[in-house]
Amino acid sequence: MNALRVSSYRKTPGAEWWGFLPLLFLGVFFLYPLGIIFILVVKAGWTDGVGEAVWRQIARPLGFTVYQATLSTLLTLLPGLPIAWVFARFRFPGKRFLRVLMTLPFILPTVVVAAGFTALLGPRGWLNLALMSLFHTSEPPIRFLNTLGAILTVHVFYNLSVIVRVVGAAWAGLDVRLEQAARTLGASPWRAFWHVTVPLLLPHIVGATLLVFLFDFTSFGVVLLLGGPRFATLEVEIYIQTMQFLNLPLAALLSAVQLLCTLLVLGLSQRLTTGAVVSLTPRVKGEGIFFPRTWIQWLTVGLTILVLVSLVLLPLGALVTRSLVRMEASRGERGAVQAGWTLDYYRELFVNRRGSLFYVPPARAAVNSLGYAFATMWIALGLGFPAAYALNRRGASRTLLDALLMLPLGTSAVSLGLGYVVAFQRPPLDVASFPLLIPIAHSLVALPFVVRTLQPALASIPRSLRDAATVLGASPWRVWWHVDLPIVGRAVLVGAVFAFTVSMGEFGATALLARPEAPTLPVAIYRFLSQPGAMNYGQAMAMSTLLMAVCALGMLVLEHLQHE
Known part of the structure; x- marks a missing residue:
């Protein structure tokens, strides 16, 4: 009897269909909108043809997108690889704080980062104000906004943590005895590094590089807010053609081109990294990590701290202080301006002095963001559990589900939004009457991270615990509630906070x-x-x-849960 009950749990009716709900969700809210875009492109090409002028409209933003993504990736690798080496090999004061500091840019909304760099380097930024006061000039000496340099700088700000996290973690996990063996056999430190360490790290470096390139390739908010009208990536051009010119066929064609490019990058990444990872003998925790011994090592650590503090803390600190300091007269204000500390900007958030019909109190916008974030959290968790269970099972559907779950990460958020606008035009799924459409779009971005958090936690649960609960008479639901959920509780919290934070900052x-x-x-x-x-x-x-404070709080909760 007990054996039958255990067997019945192991082959719970419907267990084979755990991946059906996530697949259905992805089919309706991801593949269908993108399919509509492709159909629109085919119809437009079949009816009107694709002339030379249209190709020029595609080639210009496509060329700039590839150009700036390549430059941004190379500039990210330049400081990223040395910093990854520092974190992998050295122990120094403040290391954990710097590790947390590097995580913050990855979860900050684009508009917050743009505001931070504007507060530091913009025409009314701290640095320009200081230089104008020092040299008694009326024009800002630093031209940062609406330049290619602004786009590249902020891309490095965003993606440096990807290189350091991925490559640094792999570097820290390498068996130092391999390099020591090469040194014993007469290799110089440089030859041991080049012929032993680099080949082992190469798959991780390639994977991180392609991931950064993909993030830069699909960049939207950074280019829109800091690049100005002179620069337009595919993402920005899709937004302009949709919102300003109402040219949906061209926007759809641009979206199709971008999607094909991202699929190409994802396929290249899969081909170059799959099966290339070398299994190494686990080493003792802390082995190969030491305090700097020479002045060159101390100088490298010092430069690492300087780069991270300058790149991350200065823009965010400038943002906070600029929100509390009054430096110039408001529009239409006459007379002398009292410069100094003030809370007026925070108070004015809740005042509609112009009586504008389009005014929305920030409290209402915050409520909207919070509502969408909570909905995103529940949708991502509700789909993440069955997806994680399905990925822990064997079968052909596992590979298909895994590929589909990762696909939204390489898809343009603007293209997805355009797909929703085109595909869901009638009630009950149109934007006006279906408020869950926005959190559903956010969930597509958050779901892969939630699944990657839940899957290893669920896989680590001993089958004997579930079998014991089943033998004692627990139903499959009670087994899940009293066995699985308490064990994966921390992973659930991490996934929930991540989904919440992603939704709060989503802009595209x-x-x-x-x-x-x-x-x-x-x-x-x-x-x-x-x-x-x-x-x-x-x-x-x-x-x-205020938005940065909410995201930083979510990041601190994540870091606390991961280190408990």
Whole structure:
């Protein structure tokens, strides 16, 4: 009897269909909208043809997209690999703080980062204000906004943590005895590094490099906010053609080109990294990690700290202080301006002085963002559990599900938003009558991370615990509730916080889907940054500071849960 009960649990009815719900979700809300875009492209090409002028409209943003993504990736690797070596091989004061600091840019919304660099290097930024005061000039000496340098700098800011995390973790896991053996056989430190360490790290370096390239290739908010009208990537051009020119066929064609490019990069990454990882003998924890011994090592550690503090802390610190300091008159304000510390920008967030019909209180935008974030969290968890269970089972569907789950990471958020606009035009799934459409789009981004968090935790549960609970009479539901869930509870919290944070900062798809009267915090910040005047600028800084505080709190919770 007991044996039958155990067997019945192991072959729970419907267990083979655990992956069906995530596949259905991906089919309806990911593959279908993108399929509609492709159909629109084919119809437009069949009816009107694709002339030389259209190809020029595609070639220009495509060329710049590849160009800036390549430059951004190379500039990220330049400091990223030495910093990864420092974190993998040295122990020094403040290392854990710097590790947390590197994680912060990865989860910060684009509009917050743009506001931070504007507060530091913009025309009214701290550095320009200081130089104008020092040299008694009326024009800012540093031209940062609307330049290629601004795009490249912020891309390095965002993606440095990817290189350091991926390559640094692999570097720290290498068996140092291999390099020591090469040194014993007469190899110089450089030859041991080049012929032993580099081949073992190469798959991780290639994987991280292609991932950074993909992030830079699909960049939207950075180029839109800091690049200005002179620069347009495929993402930005899709947004412009959709929102400004209402040219949906061209936008769909651009989306199709971008999707094909991202699939090509993902396929290349899969081909270059699959099966290339070398299994190494586990080493003792802390082995090969030591305090710097020579002045060159101390100098390298010092430069690492300087780069990270300058690149991360200065823009974010400038953002916070700029939201609290009044430096110039507001638009239409006459007379002397009292410069100094103020909370006016925070107070004015809740005042509609112009009586604008399009004014939305920041509290309403915050409520919208929080509502979407909580909905995203529950959707991602509700789909993440069956997807993680399905990936832990053997079968052909496992490979298909794994590939589909990763596909949204390489898909343009703007393209996805455009797909929703084109595909879901009628109730009950249109944007106006179906408020869950935005958190569903956010969930597609968060779901792969939630699954990657839950899958190893579920795989680590001993089958004997489940079997014992079943023998004692527990139903499959009670086994899940009293055995599985308590064990994976921390992984659930980590996935939930990550999904919540991703939703709070998402800008690309939301910019297309959010209604004017129901913006999220990132969309509201973009509105303030797009308007002239010191008060609008200060309010953008204040709102960005509040959003940064929410994301930083989520990051601290994640770090605490992961190290408990």
